[in-house]
Amino acid sequence: MVLFARDIVEKDFITMRPETSVREASKVMAERKHGFVIIPKADGSPEGIVTEWDILAKVVAEGKDPSRVRLQEIMTTSIVSVNASDGISQVAQVMTERGIRRVVV
Secondary structure, three states: OOOEHHHHOOOOOEEOOOOOEHHHHHHHHHHHOOOEEEEEOOOOOEEEEEEHHHHHHHHHOOOOOOOOOEHHHHOEOOOOEOOOOOEHHHHHHHHHHHOOOOOEO
């Protein structure tokens, strides 16, 4: 049986406004046990993504105050996406080649 991206996609994800503080985002991420938030554009398409790694590397490790840092300051805007019909082996290859742990479907 071949699995596709649509078969393993996470459908319940968190979206937040770019001006949300990292502290608030971290609180919601912990409560909902999610490792990332999506920052949408006005049209609903993804503008950026912030992962738990972004928070660790760009805020905590640099000694910044998470209540003063906004998601827009640390979000990754070069979002890698795949098609829902892509096989998971193809998705895994994209992730390996790009050195990333998450893609948008």
